[in-house]
Amino acid sequence: MTDPVLLVEDDISIAVVITTALEDEGLKVVRCDSVAERDRLLACERYSALVTDVVLKDGDGIATLDEVRRQQPHLPVIVVSAQNTLDTAVRASDTGAFEYFPKPFDLDELVRAVTAAIGNADAEARPLDGEGEGALPLVGRSNAMQAVYRMITRVLRNDLTVLILGESGTGKELVAEAIHKLGQRSRGPFVAVNTAAIPADLIESELFGHEKGAFTGAFARHIGKFEQARGGTLFLDEIGDMPMQAQTRLLRALQSGTILRVGGRDEVPIDARIIAATNKDLAPLIETGRFREDLFYRLNVVPIQLPPLRERGDDVDALAGHFLGQAAREGLPRRNLSKEAAALLRVRPWRGNVRELKNFIYRLALLAREEVVDRAAVQALLADEAATASPSAGPAMFDGGNYNDLEGALHRWLAANAPEPGHIYAKAIAAFEKPLLTHMLDTTGGNQLRAARMLGINRNTLRKRLDELGIDPEYFAARVRG
Structure with a gap:
């Protein structure tokens, strides 16, 4: 018979719901509500899986997992938490958790994860190598961002190619940086390339490098971005704007695992994780022959779809507070938003997404007259922007x-x-x-x-x-x- 599941949860209502769902699947459940009781039970009996909350009355369910590993090294762990941040998801991943669920969670998914964990219980658990709390680049606890966090944690311990999709300003480069910083190539360089900003006749040289004399003006060997990213991560932004000829060479590089400098003869092995991003829908580009379908499948190994800010609920509040603090640290006046001002920001469509919100908050910090910014001050700045915005160019860059x-x-x-x-x-x-x-x-x-x-x-x-x-x-x- 399968060993029981150990559930560590101090919220009695959640504990009862989880227990009932697992018992309906034919599993025996032993329940406790503290780190100390968890450790006592682990010393007395073997378990098939551990389901644990993070914030417990006598400790941190993640930070104390070293004791769990000491007592039962191969015990699969499923983490549930109301601390719905990227940091919590990453900490769960770093401690070798089989799965992480932010509260509120889908009960059926949790049950499936527990049964899958039991089926894989013989697999060796990953070591405790987390770096603990730290300043991470992504902000937000909405359900849409929780899905992003979970996808990020699933690619940290491998080198699979990632394709980040999302509107302009949703934070695609921040996600790429998070994968690099938190992943196994964090000690190497993070090299970002905006493929839309490089002239078509120079992009191959920029990516793959060139040899001396390869073309007029090539007075010396140039090391391209692929080689500059050796040991780290190469981030190819705006991949949907890459010229077709460069797409062909990029496809060949990904297929062969090597690059050839322009004018060169020797193949150079690729030693970099590839992350690409685009704000365009690639499907119509593929249909019209402007983007290679075979390259899309090479890049789209692990897709991460970033939600627009308008679909992130109350994340606007958290982001606005984050940017106000950031602005103050950079020397701008310290400001806070009144409840009415924050409510006004929440209903704005933010077509420029997080980037537009950040720029607006910085302007607000600079121009607001009072420390607590009221609704009238926000309305006045929004009206000023509307008056100067060009209907064809979006927010005005020139006064x-x-x-x-x-x-x-x-x-x-x-x-x-x-x-x-x-x-x-x-x-x-x-x-x-x-x-x-x-x-x-x-x-x-x-x-x-x-x-x-x-x-x-x-x-x-x-x-x-x-x-x-x-x-x-x-x-x-x-x-x-x-």
């Missing part, structure tokens, strides 16, 4: 669309976004290119030839970028026609 304020806008953008060293150029280009092109079309009344001449670029290049950025020149031409 009133004034091109002469570009330098000032850049300084404000850097202050608000604080991009990581090594990523500033690509992120600045990505942030300013669309409003810059929009301004030029507005200035020229939609005349692409004149706009291209003013910018000093080829008209075909301008047309291509307008198409990729979703800017319609006809809108500006129609405005001129009245």
Whole structure:
């Protein structure tokens, strides 16, 4: 007969529900409500699985699992917790937990996890190598984010390729950084590449490197991003914008596990985890021949879908508080939100997602007059933004669309976004290119030839970028026609 399941839960109602569900599956359950009683029971009898809460009256259910491992080394552990943070999920994963469930959880899923854990009880448990509490980059306890946290924990102990999907501003790079920081390649470099910000004729050299003399201007060997990420993680952002020729070479690299520098002859082994991300729906790109289907399947080994902020419930409150604290640590005035102000932020659609919310909170911290920001102050700033926003370019980057304020806008953008060293150029280009092109079309009344001449670029290049950025020149031409 199967050994009993040990349930450690100090909430009597939850304990009864779990016990009943497990007993309905034919399992015997022994129940207790403390770390001390858990350890006493483990010393007296063998168990087939342990289901434990985290916050118990006399200790931390995760932090004390070393004693569980000492007494019954191969006992599978299922963690349940109301501390619904990425840190809790990662701690559970690091201690070798078979599964982690945030409260409230799906009871049927919990029962299936316990029975699966018992079936795998002979497998050796992972060692206790967690790093404990730490400042992690993701904020939010909504059900949508819990699904993300659970997916992150499942890829930390392997090198499977991950494809992160989500709207612009949802935090795709933060997820990639979390996987790197918390995973088995954390001691290596994290190399991020915005494939949309690199000219098509340079992207292969940037990714794979080139040999001296490979082309005009190649005066020395250049080590590409794949080799720079050796021992660590290579993050390919905006993969949906990668040119087809580069897609073909990337596919070959992933298939063979090697790269070939431009102009080179010797294959160089890949020693980096690959994480890709896109804010585009790749299915129509595949159907129209703009993205390789075979490359999609190579990248889409483990997909992680990030929810937009509008689907994350009260996470807006937590994020706003987090960004207010972050702004204060960076030298801006310390602010707090009134309940009415926070409620107003919760109902805003935040089309720019977390990035838009962060920028708004930083501006609020700078411009608000009182330490406790009330609803009126939030409404006033929202009204100011609505008045200066361009209907075709999204939130205004230039004050009133004034091109002469570009330098000032850049300084404000850097202050608000604080991009990581090594990523500033690509992120600045990505942030300013669309409003810059929009301004030029507005200035020229939609005349692409004149706009291209003013910018000093080829008209075909301008047309291509307008198409990729979703800017319609006809809108500006129609405005001129009245």
